[in-house]
Amino acid sequence: xxxxxxxxxxxxxxxxxxxxxxxxxxxxxxxxxxxxxxxxxxxxxxxxxxxxxxxxxxxxxxxxxxxxxxxxxxxxxxxxxxxxxxxxxxxxxxxxxxxxxxxxxxxxxxxxxxxxxxxxxxxxxxxxxxxxxxxxxxxxxxxxxxxxxxxxxxxxxxxxxxxxxxxxxxxxxxxxxxxxxxxxxxxxxxxxxxxxxxxxxxxxxxxxxxxxxxxxxxxxxxxxxxxxxxxxxxxxxxxxxxxxxxxxxxxxxxxxxxxx
Numbered sequence: 001x002x003x004x005x006x007x008x009x010x011x012x013x014x015x016x017x018x019x020x021x022x023x024x025x026x027x028x029x030x031x032x033x034x035x036x037x038x039x040x041x042x043x044x045x046x047x048x049x050x051x052x053x054x055x056x057x058x059x060x061x062x063x064x065x066x067x068x069x070x071x072x073x074x075x076x077x078x079x080x081x082x083x084x085x086x087x088x089x090x091x092x093x094x095x096x097x098x099x100x101x102x103x104x105x106x107x108x109x110x111x112x113x114x115x116x117x118x119x120x121x122x123x124x125x126x127x128x129x130x131x132x133x134x135x136x137x138x139x140x141x142x143x144x145x146x147x148x149x150x151x152x153x154x155x156x157x158x159x160x161x162x163x164x165x166x167x168x169x170x171x172x173x174x175x176x177x178x179x180x181x182x183x184x185x186x187x188x189x190x191x192x193x194x195x196x197x198x199x200x201x202x203x204x205x206x207x208x209x210x211x212x213x214x215x216x217x218x219x220x221x222x223x224x225x226x227x228x229x230x231x232x233x234x235x236x237x238x239x240x241x242x243x244x245x246x247x248x249x250x251x252x253x254x255x256x257x258x259x260x
Contacts, residue, residue: 207231
């Protein structure tokens with residue numbers, strides 16, 4: 001599923017992936033972002049994601065087999081949560097963000113600075129539009145011997161040109177850590193949906209907030225193709241959710257220029 005104005009083209013030559021993406025910002029202007037990635041390095045990093053399916057086959061659990069499976073999960077950026085094997089969102093971001101999210105954050109800042117609109121709110125809104133307009137589809141693991149949890153990590157999302165709510169929420173958070181304080185970002189894990197929420201110091205009428213540890217967070221629905229502003233809920237939002245904190249390594253946030 002995608003919006004009719006979207007152009008998302010991926011080509012490969014001379015050892016490079018080239019991505020040409022046309023989307024609309026939150027001012028309804030069309031933007032064209034171009035990305036060039038090393039094919040060998042990108043493929044290598046994509047291959048890290050996922051866990052071998054044989055860890056799910058029936059076996060007699062011992063200390064050694066449990067330790068081996070836990071190591072395989074860590075290597076593939078997965079964890080065991082209440083007896084469920086699921087992607088470790090923070091680990092995914094730690095590994096992939098510098099190569100595949102930071103360049104997008106830099107393009108977002110460049111656009112906003114050129115227009116003299118580089119504010120925290122505009123950074124969040126433009127990052128939301130970038131992710132929302134990427135076509136929506138359920139990912140499949142390219143390696144049939146691996147379990148990928150229905151998630152495309154950032155480089156595979158870029159190369160495939162689509163992702164679902166999990167994939168996009170992770171990708172969005174990976175971009176945001178270069179634009180705002182990562183401590184202001186949380187995941188809201190619902191029964192059949194995942195989205196992010198961003199801490200705010202003020203409350204605005206008609207917008208949807210969640211309260212966590214005494215602070216207000218505006219929901220950020222990035223699944224798309226619906227175009228939601230920060231704080232506007234999508235049709236799948238539910239008040240029943242579990243908060244998952246983002247625990248990433250510190251990165252250098254791109255400074256906001258003085259608009260004066």
